[in-house]
Amino acid sequence: MSQCAIYRLRDGDELVCRVQADLGVETPYVLCAPVVLRTEWGALIPKLHLEVAVGDAACVILMSQLIALPRSELGPVVGNALDRRDDIIAAVDLIVSGF
Template structure:
């Protein structure tokens, strides 16, 4: 698994963005934020909830809902958002640092 990749969860119809550093590859979990279909989101804060297109549909990364997930729950990668790494990192910085 690689940072900034989008995965489907095995147990539910949910996509997540892998946020954890690849340096910590021996841990049995990944930290991820869910992707919500944009039409289901009632509010956004641009820096906290960046928008992405995956599979031709628009999603919002719900950074404020990030969680540690066991590797056994994470399916294969379906998209790569590494070209948006700065924006994703800025969202997590905003969550934890407020800037």
């Protein structure tokens, strides 16, 4: 598993981006953020809603909706957001530390 990988959940079509870094040990839960189609989301919150392409689809990583998911719920990797890694980390910092 890799930080910034985008997974399809095993039970459905929902996508999530793995936010959690590789810690060198497997944890039962993994910190993730939902990924939705850009057309299915309204106004973006700067620094918390990050635009990313998954295949040919324009999507948004919803950093404001972080969730720890059981590792077993993650299905296949369908993309990555490595080019947004600094923005993902900055969003976590913003959520934890504030403005």
